[in-house]
Amino acid sequence: MNLTDFSSPVFAQWRENATSDWSAYTHHAFVRGLADDSLPQKAFLHYLVQDYIFLFHFSRAWGMAVLKAESHEELELASATVNALVNHEMPLHVEICAQAGISRQALLDTEEEPENLSYTRYVIDAGLSGDFLDLLAALTPCVLGYGEIGTRLAAVATKNNRYQPWIDTYAGKDYQDTCHAVGRLIESSTRARLGSSPQASARWKTLNRHFRVATRLEVGFWSMGMRGGN
Amino acid sequence: MNLTDFSSPVFAQWRENATSDWSAYTHHAFVRGLADDSLPQKAFLHYLVQDYIFLFHFSRAWGMAVLKAESHEELELASATVNALVNHEMPLHVEICAQAGISRQALLDTEEEPENLSYTRYVIDAGLSGDFLDLLAALTPCVLGYGEIGTRLAAVATKNNRYQPWIDTYAGKDYQDTCHAVGRLIESSTRARLGSSPQASARWKTLNRHFRVATRLEVGFWSMGMRGGN
Amino acid sequence: MNLTDFSSPVFAQWRENATSDWSAYTHHAFVRGLADDSLPQKAFLHYLVQDYIFLFHFSRAWGMAVLKAESHEELELASATVNALVNHEMPLHVEICAQAGISRQALLDTEEEPENLSYTRYVIDAGLSGDFLDLLAALTPCVLGYGEIGTRLAAVATKNNRYQPWIDTYAGKDYQDTCHAVGRLIESSTRARLGSSPQASARWKTLNRHFRVATRLEVGFWSMGMRGGN
Amino acid sequence: MNLTDFSSPVFAQWRENATSDWSAYTHHAFVRGLADDSLPQKAFLHYLVQDYIFLFHFSRAWGMAVLKAESHEELELASATVNALVNHEMPLHVEICAQAGISRQALLDTEEEPENLSYTRYVIDAGLSGDFLDLLAALTPCVLGYGEIGTRLAAVATKNNRYQPWIDTYAGKDYQDTCHAVGRLIESSTRARLGSSPQASARWKTLNRHFRVATRLEVGFWSMGMRGGN
Numbered sequence: 004m005n006l007t008d009f010s011s012p013v014f015a016q017w018r019e020n021a022t023s024d025w026s027a028y029t030h031h032a033f034v035r036g037l038a039d040d041s042l043p044q045k046a047f048l049h050y051l052v053q054d055y056i057f058l059f060h061f062s063r064a065w066g067m068a069v070l071k072a073e074s075h076e077e078l079e080l081a082s083a084t085v086n087a088l089v090n091h092e093m094p095l096h097v098e099i100c101a102q103a104g105i106s107r108q109a110l111l112d113t114e115e116e117p118e119n120l121s122y123t124r125y126v127i128d129a130g131l132s133g134d135f136l137d138l139l140a141a142l143t144p145c146v147l148g149y150g151e152i153g154t155r156l157a158a159v160a161t162k163n164n165r166y167q168p169w170i171d172t173y174a175g176k177d178y179q180d181t182c183h184a185v186g187r188l189i190e191s192s193t194r195a196r197l198g199s200s201p202q203a204s205a206r207w208k209t210l211n212r213h214f215r216v217a218t219r220l221e222v223g224f225w226s227m228g229m230r231g232g233n
Numbered sequence: 234m235n236l237t238d239f240s241s242p243v244f245a246q247w248r249e250n251a252t253s254d255w256s257a258y259t260h261h262a263f264v265r266g267l268a269d270d271s272l273p274q275k276a277f278l279h280y281l282v283q284d285y286i287f288l289f290h291f292s293r294a295w296g297m298a299v300l301k302a303e304s305h306e307e308l309e310l311a312s313a314t315v316n317a318l319v320n321h322e323m324p325l326h327v328e329i330c331a332q333a334g335i336s337r338q339a340l341l342d343t344e345e346e347p348e349n350l351s352y353t354r355y356v357i358d359a360g361l362s363g364d365f366l367d368l369l370a371a372l373t374p375c376v377l378g379y380g381e382i383g384t385r386l387a388a389v390a391t392k393n394n395r396y397q398p399w400i401d402t403y404a405g406k407d408y409q410d411t412c413h414a415v416g417r418l419i420e421s422s423t424r425a426r427l428g429s430s431p432q433a434s435a436r437w438k439t440l441n442r443h444f445r446v447a448t449r450l451e452v453g454f455w456s457m458g459m460r461g462g463n
Numbered sequence: 464m465n466l467t468d469f470s471s472p473v474f475a476q477w478r479e480n481a482t483s484d485w486s487a488y489t490h491h492a493f494v495r496g497l498a499d500d501s502l503p504q505k506a507f508l509h510y511l512v513q514d515y516i517f518l519f520h521f522s523r524a525w526g527m528a529v530l531k532a533e534s535h536e537e538l539e540l541a542s543a544t545v546n547a548l549v550n551h552e553m554p555l556h557v558e559i560c561a562q563a564g565i566s567r568q569a570l571l572d573t574e575e576e577p578e579n580l581s582y583t584r585y586v587i588d589a590g591l592s593g594d595f596l597d598l599l600a601a602l603t604p605c606v607l608g609y610g611e612i613g614t615r616l617a618a619v620a621t622k623n624n625r626y627q628p629w630i631d632t633y634a635g636k637d638y639q640d641t642c643h644a645v646g647r648l649i650e651s652s653t654r655a656r657l658g659s660s661p662q663a664s665a666r667w668k669t670l671n672r673h674f675r676v677a678t679r680l681e682v683g684f685w686s687m688g689m690r691g692g693n
Numbered sequence: 694m695n696l697t698d699f700s701s702p703v704f705a706q707w708r709e710n711a712t713s714d715w716s717a718y719t720h721h722a723f724v725r726g727l728a729d730d731s732l733p734q735k736a737f738l739h740y741l742v743q744d745y746i747f748l749f750h751f752s753r754a755w756g757m758a759v760l761k762a763e764s765h766e767e768l769e770l771a772s773a774t775v776n777a778l779v780n781h782e783m784p785l786h787v788e789i790c791a792q793a794g795i796s797r798q799a800l801l802d803t804e805e806e807p808e809n810l811s812y813t814r815y816v817i818d819a820g821l822s823g824d825f826l827d828l829l830a831a832l833t834p835c836v837l838g839y840g841e842i843g844t845r846l847a848a849v850a851t852k853n854n855r856y857q858p859w860i861d862t863y864a865g866k867d868y869q870d871t872c873h874a875v876g877r878l879i880e881s882s883t884r885a886r887l888g889s890s891p892q893a894s895a896r897w898k899t900l901n902r903h904f905r906v907a908t909r910l911e912v913g914f915w916s917m918g919m920r921g922g923n
């Protein structure tokens with residue numbers, strides 16, 4: 004299994020079934036701009052403040068995973084993820100923004116962009132209309148996509164890159180461990196509901212749709228970031 | 234297929250897997266008392282006012298089915314059921330209660346009994362934690378059980394029975410048509426998620442649990458009714 | 464009170480607090496194109512097929528209103544609205560599309576546009592994170608805005624307008640009656656939660672935000688329609 | 694302010710408005726049996742295994758609080774509570790049960806009692822039908838009631854009490870700190886939605902009802918525990 008399969012053959016299949024969208028997401032101009040340091044800082048900061056709002060609602064979506072957990076494993080991992088997002092990643096964001104001269108109050112006053120709003124609300128609704136696994140399929144592109152991008156950029160990014168701290172966060176051991184934990188959760192949650200041949204399940208198509216739509220919404224999110232740089 | 238399979242082999246299997254609970258529900262002392270006219274009217278009225286509160290929350294649960302619908306068929310049938318419950322069955326209840334000297338205000342002032350509360354909230358949570366089919370499995374014992382009881386009592390009830398109007402309601406064509414519509418919905422919703430061999434699905438056990446727990450909560454509801462007769 | 468206040472002073476205030484967005488919505492180029500018959504049919508049809516998908520999820524949102532109802536009035540009106548949307552308005556849509564040469568299958572195969580997705584999911588999440596009234600504030604711009612647009616266009620539209628049937632639907636008595644029923648619901652639901660001085664309530668700001676965001680998403684929806692005409 | 698007001702005048706009022714139920718809960722025979730060491734161990738263990746199932750669903754309810762959070766403070770405290778419950782309190786339970794000879798598997802195989810089921814599902818539905826504050830009012834009796842009971846029993850319990858570890862847990866600093874954090878959350882969440890005179894709010898009655906019903910369900914939970922001792 005490939006390193007960036009994150010211990011999950013199911014994820015590897017979802018990704019393969021969404022190849023062109025996945026590529027548009029993980030090789031977006033924004034990502035290339037992070038890799039070669041060409042991304043205008045204004046675009047990066049626009050992305051960053053929107054991402055803070057994103058994290059608020061994405062944490063809410065993981066709170067929904069706690070609510071919809073049907074096993075102890077699902078409950079435990081979802082709870083740990085919520086706590087990591089809210090009480091570690093979000094404060095880190097506030098700190099990075101502060102270093103860039105953006106106050107916490109400025110963060111709180113930022114208006115949510117449509118591409119931001121549509122993404123998190125879609126994920127939450129995927130969970131509301133479906134079960135834990137539907138929610139997980141919609142949560143996956145963000146979590147594991149950032150893990151894949153981080154790993155790749157760590158290998159290819161230019162030296163003295165302004166965006167090295169961002170890259171290090173997602174290429175780092177903590178984040179990569181989270182990716183593998185989520186990968187294992189995908190496997191167990193899929194097995195618990197679809198058995199050992201998930202591709203043969205009547206629900207396979209729906210799960211792939213949630214994954215693909217969320218992947219497209221990631222593309223929109225990067226594009227929204229770029230727009231802020233003009 | 235048996236008439237009271239209501240066009241649904243899946244329902245027939247759920248029922249068979251919950252045999253002793255299903256029997257405790259459909260042949261409860263309360264039901265036998267309706268059949269032979271021996272049920273104290275006080276018990277019946279206690280049941281009736283609680284059932285009005287039940288219908289409020291059971292309608293909310295069908296509203297949740299609308300919210301969780303993933304196909305046009307699911308959306309349409311859930312919507313029609315919500316409307317039938319709220320704008321037809323509930324007013325009928327108010328009328329029957331009025332004839333028994335219970336005012337609409339008395340209905341609204343009634344405190345919800347624990348056995349009543351636990352039933353509807355369990356059904357709603359089955360839908361919240363799972364998907365449309367989990368919700369449907371928890372909704373089924375009430376809808377189809379009443380259809381089965383109505384049909385049987387229509388055949389065996391004593392003459393000049395005080396409870397004939399109740400029996401006629403659930404044995405009547407309108408209600409039986411609803412039962413068959415719900416039976417067909419169980420089939421299509423199951424097929425859409427579990428394929429053509431649902432018993433082989435990893436989720437089969439969970440669905441049977443929702444069905445069985447809801448059946449037991451029906452037993453508790455009848456017992457709560459009986460208690461009101463003392 | 465103005466006719467297009469639809470019996471609701473609370474609505475009139477929400478609208479006033481969102482004046483520029485409301486104007487952008489109700490006087491959008493798409494709407495002006497309906498009024499003077501200049502809207503390209505391709506744009507109209509693009510709007511129409513997206514609107515069918517919109518109605519699916521908007522009906523789900525009204526199903527959520529049934530689920531979140533806290534009074535009999537709220538339950539009854541939400542149920543009637545769900546049923547009207549699903550079992551009357553949606554079939555009408557299928558019919559209109561068929562007349563324009565768009566088959567039901569083509570409708571079902573249509574991919575949901577981002578502006579469409581973001582709108583309904585936002586409304587549903589407003590209900591999920593808040594209570595019945597938060598949901599209602601997010602549902603209102605669509606329901607009452609179309610009522611206002613219909614009334615105005617009925618008065619000003621050019622003769623022999625291709626879009627007369629659309630205008631007639633929303634200017635017609637049935638739809639206008641629905642608007643007044645929803646207007647009264649806004650009043651009673653607001654009073655039940657915020658008392659008689661809702662503007663003084665701590666929640667007033669949040670309700671106005673839901674109304675304004677949903678209004679902006681309406682603007683995006685029209686723009687999405689226009690885009691289909693190119 | 695009284696120590697067991699836990700920094701929350703709003704809680705103190707909810708409690709006062711539910712005096713007789715609160716007293717029935719906090720001075721239940723089960724609690725007296727913990728205090729004077731007279732509670733049969735069989736009753737305690739029955740309570741303990743049921744409480745493990747309770748914690749699963751109560752954690753889900755706090756996950757719902759994360760989902761329904763409308764401010765950073767609400768998000769942060771709900772997330773921390775979820776994590777404390779799931780990744781600290783639940784493992785502690787497994788350990789205590791193991792010491793009493795109850796294996797983790799036995800815990801997982803335990804069937805949920807009706808009094809257990811009704812409680813957590815009611816709390817979850819209070820959150821689903823209402824907003825964050827409705828949910829919080831239904832979560833409060835368990836969290837703060839145990840804090841109050843723990844504090845009192847620590848002062849009055851007999852020496853060499855078998856139940857000292859249980860008492861120490863809830864009288865201990867960690868748990869008492871959680872109680873004060875939840876108390877402050879009640880204050881801020883109430884102020885954010887009902888302003889500075891919450892008792893004057895149209896929603897005050899509903900919040901008191903959620904608090905009172907949850908308190909009564911606590912009484913049922915103790916009684917269920919006692920039953921296991923026969």
